[in-house]
Amino acid sequence: MSEKNYLTTDYTLKSWFLTTDHKRIAILYFASLIFFFFIGGAAATAIRIELATPQADLVSSDIYNRLFTMHGIIMVWFFLIPSIPNTLGNFIVPLMIGARDLAFPRLNLMSWYIFMLGGCTTLFAIFAGGVDTGWTFYTPFSTLYSNSYVIVAAAGVFIAGFSSILTGLNFIVTIHRLRAPGLTWYRLPLFLWSLYATSVILVLATPVLAITLILIATERFFGVGIFDPRIGGDPLLFQHLFWFYSHPAVYIMILPGMGVINELVSCYSRKQVFGYKFVAWASLAIAAVGFLVWGHHMFVSGQSLVASLVFSFMSFIVAVPSAIKVFNWTATLHKGSIHFDAPMLYALAFIGLFTIGGLTGLFLACLAFDVHATDTYFVVAHFHYIMVGGMVTAYFGGLHYWWPKMTGRHYSEYWARTAAVLIFFGFNLTFFPQFILGAEGMPRRYHVYPPEFQVWNVLSSGGAAILAVAYLMPLLYLGYSAFFGARASANPWNATGLEWQTSSPPPEFNFTTQPVVTRAPYQYNGDFQAEPQNA
Amino acid sequence: MTQWRPPLPLVGAWLGLLALLALTVTLAYVPLGTGNSVVALSIGTIKAGLVAAIFMELRHRSGLTLIFAGAGLFWLGILLWLGLMDFMTRT
Numbered sequence: 001m002s003e004k005n006y007l008t009t010d011y012t013l014k015s016w017f018l019t020t021d022h023k024r025i026a027i028l029y030f031a032s033l034i035f036f037f038f039i040g041g042a043a044a045t046a047i048r049i050e051l052a053t054p055q056a057d058l059v060s061s062d063i064y065n066r067l068f069t070m071h072g073i074i075m076v077w078f079f080l081i082p083s084i085p086n087t088l089g090n091f092i093v094p095l096m097i098g099a100r101d102l103a104f105p106r107l108n109l110m111s112w113y114i115f116m117l118g119g120c121t122t123l124f125a126i127f128a129g130g131v132d133t134g135w136t137f138y139t140p141f142s143t144l145y146s147n148s149y150v151i152v153a154a155a156g157v158f159i160a161g162f163s164s165i166l167t168g169l170n171f172i173v174t175i176h177r178l179r180a181p182g183l184t185w186y187r188l189p190l191f192l193w194s195l196y197a198t199s200v201i202l203v204l205a206t207p208v209l210a211i212t213l214i215l216i217a218t219e220r221f222f223g224v225g226i227f228d229p230r231i232g233g234d235p236l237l238f239q240h241l242f243w244f245y246s247h248p249a250v251y252i253m254i255l256p257g258m259g260v261i262n263e264l265v266s267c268y269s270r271k272q273v274f275g276y277k278f279v280a281w282a283s284l285a286i287a288a289v290g291f292l293v294w295g296h297h298m299f300v301s302g303q304s305l306v307a308s309l310v311f312s313f314m315s316f317i318v319a320v321p322s323a324i325k326v327f328n329w330t331a332t333l334h335k336g337s338i339h340f341d342a343p344m345l346y347a348l349a350f351i352g353l354f355t356i357g358g359l360t361g362l363f364l365a366c367l368a369f370d371v372h373a374t375d376t377y378f379v380v381a382h383f384h385y386i387m388v389g390g391m392v393t394a395y396f397g398g399l400h401y402w403w404p405k406m407t408g409r410h411y412s413e414y415w416a417r418t419a420a421v422l423i424f425f426g427f428n429l430t431f432f433p434q435f436i437l438g439a440e441g442m443p444r445r446y447h448v449y450p451p452e453f454q455v456w457n458v459l460s461s462g463g464a465a466i467l468a469v470a471y472l473m474p475l476l477y478l479g480y481s482a483f484f485g486a487r488a489s490a491n492p493w494n495a496t497g498l499e500w501q502t503s504s505p506p507p508e509f510n511f512t513t514q515p516v517v518t519r520a521p522y523q524y525n526g527d528f529q530a531e532p533q534n535a
Numbered sequence: 536m537t538q539w540r541p542p543l544p545l546v547g548a549w550l551g552l553l554a555l556l557a558l559t560v561t562l563a564y565v566p567l568g569t570g571n572s573v574v575a576l577s578i579g580t581i582k583a584g585l586v587a588a589i590f591m592e593l594r595h596r597s598g599l600t601l602i603f604a605g606a607g608l609f610w611l612g613i614l615l616w617l618g619l620m621d622f623m624t625r626t
Contacts, residue, residue, distance in 0.1 A: 176599070203603075204610050240618045291610055295617065307621035 005408065005505040020105035021508060023406075026091035028112050033087060034475070036078040036119060041471065043071035048430075048464040054451045064447035065132035066148070072135025073126070077157050078119050080387055081249060084256035085167060085202075086115070088398045089195050091406060093171060095499035095506060096189050098180025098515040103173040107166050115163035122156030125149035134445065136246070139227040139238040143219045151220060154213040161206045164252075168202030171195055180498065182517035186280070189497055189521050190273060193280040194259025197287035201248045201255075205291070209245035212238065239301055243294035251290040253387055254354070255283055257394030258325055261347050264397050265329050267495045268344035269336025270524040275328045282321035289318040299370045308367055315365030322358055326351060337526045341493075342416030346397030349424040350390055357385030360435065375445070378438025381431045389427050396423070396474065403478060404492045408505040409485030415477040422470035429463025496523055548589035555582050576615075583608075 006023045009015070016024060046067050050058040059067065090108065094101050102108050125131055131153045133142045142150045175188070175196050215226050216238070225231030227238045266273045273279055295303060295311030329351055338344070360382040364370050373379060404410055433456040438444075442453045449457070491500040502511050559578050567574060588594045593604050 172603075200606070204607055208614065234622070236621065237618075240614075240621070244614050244618075291613060292617070295621065298621075302625070303621040304624035304626065306624040307617070310617070310620065 003503070004507065005503065006508050007408075007505050009508050018109070020101070020109055022090050022094050022102050022105065022108060023506065025108050025112055026087050026089075027406075029082065029086040029090060029115070032112075032116060032119065033079055033083055036074050037471075039123070040071050040074035040079055041468065043067045043074070045464065045468055047071060048461040050447055051449075051457050052461040054449050054454050054457075056448050059447065061447055062132065063130075065134075065445070066126075066130030068445060069131045069134055070126045073122060073131065073153060073157065076135055076249070076387075077160055078115075078122065080253045080391055081164065082115060082160075082167075083253075083391070083395050084260060084398065085171070085195060085198055085252075086111075088260065088395070088402060089171065089256065090167075092402060092499055093174060093192065093195060094178070095405075095502065095510055096192055096497060097175065097178055097183055098498045098511060098517070099174065099178035100509045100511070102170050103177055104170050108170055111163045111166040111170070114166070115160055118156045118158070118160030118163065120156075121159060122153050125152035125156060128152070136242060137213070137216060138242075139216065139219075139235050143216055143227055151217050154216055158210050158213045161210045164202045164206045168199035168206075171199040172203065175199075180515050180517055183498075184517075186277065187517055187520055188280075190262035190276070190279055190283075191256075191259035194255045194262070194283045197283040198252050198255045200284075201252050201287050201290065205245045205248040205252075208241055212241040212245070215241070236298070236301055236303055239298050239303075240294070243297045244291070247294040247297060248287070248290045250383075250386065251286055253391045255286060257350065257354075257391045258283070260394045260398035260401070261329060261350050263495075263497070264343045264347035264401055265332050265351075266522045266524065267401070267493055268339045268341055268347070268528070269333050270339075270526045270528050271332050271336040272520075272522040272524065273328065274331035274334075275324070276521070278324050279328050282324040285321040286318065289314065289321070293318055293365075296365050296370070299367055300374045312365055312367045312370075316362065319358065319362055319365075326355055326358070337528060339528050340417070342411075342413060342420050343397045343401040345417055345420035345424075346393050346400065349420065349427075350393045350397065353385050353389030353393060353424075353427065357382060357390055360385065373438055375443055376438035377434040377442050377444055380444050381434035381438060384431045384434075389431065393423065393427075396420070399474070399478075401493070402499070403481070404488030405499060405504050405506070407482045407485070408488055408503075409481045409483075410488050410492065411481040411485055412477050415473060419470050419473040419477070422466060422473070426463050426466030426468075426470050430460050430467050431463070433457070433459045433463075494528060496521060544589055548585050551585055552582055555585075583611075 006021055016028065019025060019028075046058065047064070050056070050064060050067075056064075090102070093099075126149075129149050131146070131148045131150055133146050133148070133150055137150065137154060142154075175192055179188075218224050219226045219228060219233070223231065225233040227233040227235050229235060262273050262279060293311055293315045295307050296315045299308050299312070329347075360378070364373060364379065364382060400411065400416055437453055437456045437460075440453070442449055488504045490503050492504070493500075498515050498517070499506075501515055555578050559575055562574050562578075563571065565571075587604060587608070591604070593601065596604075
């Protein structure tokens with residue numbers, strides 16, 4: 001077989017850096033995100049080493065502030081938000097709908113350049129001196145007191161926001177306009193429903209963040225009274241504007257993850273997704289209700305009690321569509337022909353970790369408990385369960401699932417399963433003790449703490465060490481498989497979906513003939529036969 | 536080659552926005568109490584409407600485009616409504 005695919009059409013650097021092929025752009029994003037993930041991970045490692053003992057052994061308080069800020073900024077804006085949409089989404093969306101490319105291929109390439117410009121600007125801020133405001137840039141610290149590179153870092157995030165908006169726009173138009181004949185809305189794979197909902201959030205919420213960051217710069221540079229009460233501003237206005245984006249941003253992270261899990265659970269239990277329409281509309285419901293709950297980040301900020309009560313109530317409502325998804329995955333698994341391949345292990349890990357993260361979110365939505373738990377490790381554990389336990393696990397699951405499609409090669413199933421189990425174990429050992437630390441009152445963002453907290457911190461740091469190794473493993477075995485893995489067929493998992501109807505890796509324009517869809521998605525009949533892997 | 540001229544509706548809308556900006560600034564110095572916020576928000580709404588209708592050319596659009604633009608305005612309304620709810624009920 002010597003037919004050219006998207007990887008072998010041209011080998012020059014120019015062909016990669018000026019490509020408009022969505023698959024190559026996905027690979028560019030993939031490489032960039034690995035880079036940012038390990039920078040953010042290095043900061044996390046330093047933080048956990050520091051916290052292994054109650055004293056300040058490793059870094060000063062000033063450096064510690066910069067470390068957790070760097071970890072937050074890089075991980076949130078340059079890994080978690082773009083990871084699934086920009087790598088897996090970019091690669092899979094046109095394939096899943098039977099299109100040659102995204103609707104705006106050049107805009108897609110531009111999005112990557114904008115993303116890299118934003119990333120490099122933020123990295124410059126971090127390495128030129130660092131930022132100590134926390135990833136939230138809360139005023140008045142960020143506008144009045146911090147002497148760090150706040151404006152440069154905020155500018156980086158501001159620039160990266162445009163990449164998000166453009167990608168969201170591209171996905172919305174693509175899903176509307178370029179679907180293959182017969183691919184009606186209710187025949188769309190649920191991954192696309194979730195990416196569609198994500199894209200709507202990206203387009204509607206990201207501009208608010210951009211405006212907020214401009215307002216910080218305006219106040220800091222020109223002394224215009226926006227957030228500073230001494231000159232007529234309102235400090236809580238910043239938090240309103242910031243969380244209006246940043247709470248939906250959690251759904252930008254988790255919704256695509258949920259989309260991936262639909263594909264995995266269905267494929268590896270050989271069953272149709274239970275309650276397809278409910279799951280599809282739950283994505284849109286989460287996207288919509290997710291806009292109404294930002295004030296639960298502000299219960300102790302000084303906002304009015306009326307506002308807190310309203311936001312608390314609405315935060316409980318957002319749990320409903322999330323729970324629909326979890327129940328429907330469980331129902332899909334019920335009496336399924338379950339195969340514990342690596343992607344499925346990640347999917348099961350996701351369901352467990354997301355459920356714990358979601359339920360502890362209800363704790364925090366409860367006004368009385370939140371007052372006790374605000375700014376403690378309980379919050380840290382909660383959002384890591386959602387964003388890392390949930391989203392990163394889904395990302396890894398999706399990456400393994402579509403890896404044969406992306407590279408045309410199989411990875412080592414043995415090492416992949418080992419890594420998946422280690423990630424699950426390491427993650428829980430890292431973050432579950434933090435729930436206990438938080439409940440006992442250990443505040444977040446402190447680099448020294450009373451000795452009675454040390455046992456749980458040592459457990460957490462030990463878990464982080466396991467997690468670090470487990471995160472390195474896919475880099476090694478996936479990297480190895482990309483060059484030396486066994487060849488994969490067009491459809492190694494015997495899965496449904498248009499992306500499996502073209503060769504692995506796909507040709508430059510995806511399909512040699514226009515596919516036509518004649519049936520609903522996920523029509524499995526228990527016939528799993530994975531191809532043999534190289535060990 | 537035809538001579539390019541700026542489209543009149545755009546110039547008109549731009550001048551209208553400048554006039555409304557001047558009105559906003561002027562009225563900010565008139566002590567109206569809570570009326571200041573009402574006036575400022577009303578003028579802001581007119582300005583947003585002008586930008587949406589003329590610069591974004593929504594007056595010539597229909598269907599899905601209007602739904603998306605409407606959704607944007609709807610979410611903006613939610614932001615303002617819930618944000619103001621805190622501001623107006625704070626003790």
